[in-house]
Structure formats: structure tokens, C-alpha cells
Amino acid sequence: MKRLLLLSFLIVMVSPALASAGEDGVKILNERCAYCHDLKGPAPQTIRQLWKRDAPDLFYAGDKYRREWLVAWMQKPVRVRPAGVNYLRAINSTPTHLKKTKKGRKYDVLWGKYLKPLQHEELSQPEAEAVADVLMGLTQHYDLTASEHFDASKKVTLDQGELLIDKVYGCESCHQIEPGYGGYTGSELYTAGKRLQPEFMLSYIRRPKNWDPKIWMPNLHVKPADLQKIVNYLILLSKEDYNASH
Amino acid sequence: MPVIKWMFAVALLMFVASPATHAEEAYLNYKTYCMQCHGMHGKGDGVNVPAMNILPRDHSDHDYMMKRTNSEIYKVIKFGGPAINKSVKMPSWGDTFTEEELRELVGHIRRLCCEKELIRGVNFK
Numbered sequence: 001m002k003r004l005l006l007l008s009f010l011i012v013m014v015s016p017a018l019a020s021a022g023e024d025g026v027k028i029l030n031e032r033c034a035y036c037h038d039l040k041g042p043a044p045q046t047i048r049q050l051w052k053r054d055a056p057d058l059f060y061a062g063d064k065y066r067r068e069w070l071v072a073w074m075q076k077p078v079r080v081r082p083a084g085v086n087y088l089r090a091i092n093s094t095p096t097h098l099k100k101t102k103k104g105r106k107y108d109v110l111w112g113k114y115l116k117p118l119q120h121e122e123l124s125q126p127e128a129e130a131v132a133d134v135l136m137g138l139t140q141h142y143d144l145t146a147s148e149h150f151d152a153s154k155k156v157t158l159d160q161g162e163l164l165i166d167k168v169y170g171c172e173s174c175h176q177i178e179p180g181y182g183g184y185t186g187s188e189l190y191t192a193g194k195r196l197q198p199e200f201m202l203s204y205i206r207r208p209k210n211w212d213p214k215i216w217m218p219n220l221h222v223k224p225a226d227l228q229k230i231v232n233y234l235i236l237l238s239k240e241d242y243n244a245s246h
Numbered sequence: 247m248p249v250i251k252w253m254f255a256v257a258l259l260m261f262v263a264s265p266a267t268h269a270e271e272a273y274l275n276y277k278t279y280c281m282q283c284h285g286m287h288g289k290g291d292g293v294n295v296p297a298m299n300i301l302p303r304d305h306s307d308h309d310y311m312m313k314r315t316n317s318e319i320y321k322v323i324k325f326g327g328p329a330i331n332k333s334v335k336m337p338s339w340g341d342t343f344t345e346e347e348l349r350e351l352v353g354h355i356r357r358l359c360c361e362k363e364l365i366r367g368v369n370f371k
Contacts, residue, residue: 107285184294
């Protein structure tokens with residue numbers, strides 16, 4: 001009888017807390033996130049719409065992100081794309097005073113050496129947990145990830161993976177495989193394994209257009225075997241400690 | 247009579263506006279997809295270039311670009327660098343652009359390198 005009472009007491013106390021956590025998450029998302037992030041979809045269908053995007057689309061966050069990364073990132077947000085979500089806003093011709101470099105070459109630059117530090121809402125841990133719960137329920141592209149099967153047995157070494165990323169498919173032109181090593185316009189690859197679900201990586205690399213019709217990542221027609229190797233490499237890469245070597 | 251004048255004006259407007267719209271779309275495509283490597287002015291000096299071991303083509307390099315045919319430019323955009331024995335760093339954009347957009351992009355690149363020849367009506371094949 002005591003146990004039953006205790007159980008009913010727990011149910012009465014805990015269930016509103018759970019319900020309110022979900023409601024809090026939705027409330028935070030609507031009040032503090034929806035201003036910049038698209039929570040409903042669809043992704044931009046024209047270039048002009050693409051240029052108006054201020055922050056990553058979140059309407060398929062549950063298909064894309066790992067929950068533990070989301071919770072940690074929302075408490076301490078840092079820039080994931082060196083040139084920002086919309087690189088067209090950050091890019092500029094070489095400033096006049098930099099036109100003559102020692103090597104005699106000049107390039108387009110981001111505003112300043114790097115963009116300003118990311119300005120993003122910082123959430124407390126309970127808030128981040130509540131928002132992550134709601135985000136993991138946003139799965140508009142479940143059909144795309146459901147058809148992918150990640151094969152963890154297709155292991156590669158860091159060197160083999162880098163060879164694939166740089167020499168075979170040329171991803172490094174736009175993506176960084178360690179801080180400061182690679183291009184600026186793509187998202188950093190050295191955190192991708194921690195940040196993204198393997199099935200999402202498989203599906204997105206296979207055909208980025210399925211997720212984001214106008215995105216500036218091309219379809220590289222990666223062979224299925226290489227696709228598994230690349231995702232295994234990205235997961236291995238994300239376990240490296242870059243602070244140790246820098 | 248005013249009706250004929252009106253029709254003539256509409257036809258003229260279509261004739262003038264249509265290529266301009268195509269040119270604008272091609273410019274937008276170039277700006278969105280090509281600029282990250284080939285640079286804001288197509289000079290092969292894009293923001294990603296310092297990370298590359300092979301430099302992107304300077305589209306304003308008149309002498310080099312005159313040696314390339316339109317079909318080669320079309321092929322390299324659609325199928326990537328290896329299609330014309332060039333680097334894999336030039337990816338294939340065939341899945342991103344429609345056939346029409348690809349042809350317009352070729353036209354845009356020709357405008358960057360060889361405007362005088364375009365005006366003279368040179369056949370780039």
C-alpha cells in the first residue's frame with residue numbers, strides 16, 4: 001500500500017514536470033529561436049530565398065544532430081562554419097592595403113581575418129535539455145535517413161580518410177579537417193562526427209540537394225563504399241584532440 | 247493602329263528583357279556557387295583558395311580562356327575537372343544546375359573573359 005502511494009505520489013509530481021519541460025522547450029524555440037531558424041520548412045527553393053537565410057534550418061534537426069552535442073552546444077555556442085551560415089554576406093574583395101602581398105597573390109577575404117565571434121542565445125542546462133527534446137522530435141526528412149545504413153566495420157585510418165577527403169573528392173577545398181586547415185565556406189569537418197548522426201552524413205553527402213535544394217555543396221557522386229569510409233573517418237576525426245597540438 | 251504599336255512595344259520589351267534576365271540569373275548562380283573558389287570577380291582568387299594546392303582558373307585570363315571551347319567549359323561545369331583532365335578540386339555541378347542554367351553559366355564565363363570576341367561574333371564551338 002505504501003509502495004502504491006509512493007508510486008502515485010511520484011507520478012503526480014513528475015508527470016507535470018515532464019510535460020512542462022516539453023512545453024518550455026517549445027516556448028523557448030518559438031520565442032528565442034524561430035526569429036532566425038526555420039522550424040517549419042521547406043528549405044529555400046530559390047537562390048534569393050537562400051541568401052535570406054540567417055541560421056541553419058532546424059525543421060529536420062531530429063534527423064540531423066546528435067542530442068548530446070545539441071545540449072552541450074546550446075549552453076556554449078561556438079561557430080561551426082568559418083564563413084558563417086551565409087558566406088555571401090561575409091566575403092569581400094581583397095582590401096586595398098593588402099593587395100601586394102609578399103608572394104604577390106591576393107584573395108577574397110572574410111570580413112577581418114575571421115568573422116566576429118558568434119552571437120547566439122546561451123541556454124542553461126535544463127533549458128538546453130528541454131529544447132533538445134523538442135528538436136529531436138523535428139524529423140521531416142525521416143524518410144531520407146531511414147533508407148541509410150551506417151556500416152561501422154568499414155574502418156579507415158586518419159591518413160586514408162584524409163586522402164579520400166582531399167585527393168579523391170576534394171572536400172578540403174571548402175571544409176576544414178582541423179582548425180585553420182582547409183576552406184572556409186563549408187562547415188568544419190573535425191567536429192562533424194560528434195555533431196551529426198551517421199545516417200544524416202551518409203544521406204547528405206550522397207545528395208545534398210535532397211536536404212537543401214539550392215545549397216552550394218555539389219553532389220560529388222561518391223561511391224557507396226567510399227561514402228561509408230568517409231563517415232567512419234569523420235567519426236574517427238572527431239575523437240582527435242586538437243587543443244593538444246595547438 | 248495603337249494596338250499594333252502596343253504589340254510592337256511588348257515584342258520589343260520581350261526581346262530586350264529576356265537575355266538580360268538570363269544574364270542576371272547566370273550572374274546569381276556564378277556568385278552563389280563559383281565565387282567561393284573562382285573569386286568575386288572571377289580572377290581565380292576566391293576565399294577558399296589559400297587552402298588549395300591547385301589554384302582555380304582565372305576566368306578573366308583572356309589568352310587561356312580563348313584556347314578553351316564552349317563545350318569544354320560546359321563539360322567541366324557539368325562533370326567536374328577530371329572530365330577535361332583537370333583537378334578533382336573542380337567538382338561536378340551537373341546535379342545542381344539545369345541544362346539551361348549550365349548554358350547560361352558558360353555564357354557568363356565567356357562574358358568575363360572574352361567580351362570583345364562575343365561582340366565580334368566569334369564562334370566558340
